Amino acid sequence: MKDHLFTMTPEVPGLPPEMRERMQEELRRNFLRMKHFSEMVMTPKEPEVGPTPREEIYRKNKSRLWRYASRRTAGAPLLFVPNLGISRPYIFDLMPGGSFIEYMTRQGFDFYLVDWGVFGPEDNGLTVEDAVTKILPRMAKKALESSGASEMSVLGYCMGAPLSACFLATHPEFPLKNYIDMAGPFDFAHVGLFGTWLDPRFFDVDRYVDTLGSIPADMVKLGFKLLKPTMDLSTNLNLWWNLWNPEYVSGFNALNKWANEYLPFPGEFFRHWVKDFYQGNKLIKGELVMAGRTVRLETISCPVLAVGAKEDNIAPPNCVKPLVQVVSSRDREYVELPGGHISLIAGRGASVHCWPKVAGWLASRS
């Protein structure tokens, strides 16, 4: 029936054969669109995410340290520090063939992921200082012990970059081999829309936190959706357009699952994050103090790579680049790659541009 349907294009006088073939192909695609749409609606399948095998090395409250083993051919292991809250970390290990973690382990890097976890109301007292001076040092220590290595490279993504940089700058005794900042903001004077919306003249963070206690996941979602209000429209339009392609559909299902799972922020963490970073811009100015130690980014002297995304509206390139200007490393590089904040590290483009660049840079220095 299906084949007969696709050859049913009528004999139209004057219709060129190639046009007839293309109309048949379009008819086939429309049939597949209806088929896949009905499957998505009637028999939705939970997408399988996080395919790369891992083991839990350490647990502290809600946070976990995961190890993704490799053949260890690339040298120093890698500690990956993502954003705290906001979204789940399985975006970095989304699906087979579409996983940054899978790629790096195949390149021979032992990969350690800091999974901050999902914080509850009992964690509303957690501060940025706690994350930097209590959680991260333990995670780094456990990762080093587990790997048996004498040195470790660190990669911070998004908020994880300034957090990990604060940890490394206040703990110079940590045997840091290389440091990578991927789409992590350092100069919050150029942070774009969030910087404008969180301006202290318009946003009273104290009142916000004192009233709500924590920042609910729905509020976090609203904030990020507002950055690109037309995103949902274009996403659904592209879905309809590519609905005939089963690979696209499985990729969409996985990414859509992640894009709708937002996480809450602990209240005190959000307060300090907004006040010290977005409003005060203390990190790049050298005014940030953590557990009595001033955070001086110039104490980072290992090779540093900063990766900005050209279409990033969460951490625009101008707020990522300043890192390489303040560290005291001789070997420092800034690159700007195609993509947005998420597509820099997850997606088809990432596997072409970002992953090989990061792996190659690390491999030559490990």
Add this chain to the structure above:
Amino acid sequence: MAENPSQQLFDLWKKQAEDAGQAWLKMLGQQGQPVDPQAFWRPFMDQGMAAWSKVMTQGSASPDLMAQWKQFIDQWIAAWAKVLEQAMSTEAFAQAMGKQLESFLSVAAPAKKAAEQQIESALSALGVPSRGQVVAVASQIVQLEEKIEGLEDRLDTILKRLNELSSAVRAERV
């Protein structure tokens, strides 16, 4: 008698919708002028209709037409996104959003408190632990975990020093 929180929320929503409309017009420099609903949308409509006319004059429906239509919609969405981004990057928008948030918090605080009190009373009557009590227990567990880790760190430091001492003693004997 205290105001009904539901009525307060509805009034807030209604005021927010009105304020949002005024703020939008103010951002576009139309405050004080007669409202012209077409003023904002006319450039998009003109552009869209011109592109649509061009597409329709190209001939009968074909797969190419579908691709062109998709491209046209993509460009239209991109244009909307750009205009919206420009509007949202203004201080006026940030100010309006901040005011809306403050209004929300003004109503949310007493509503949240009232709801929490009612739930706590109900749970207490049923003999079930309240959220606050569960959170308090969880916080204590977090603090205990922190203390245990502190003890672990001290033990590690002591063991490290003992190892250093014994290495130094062995080195002296040799």
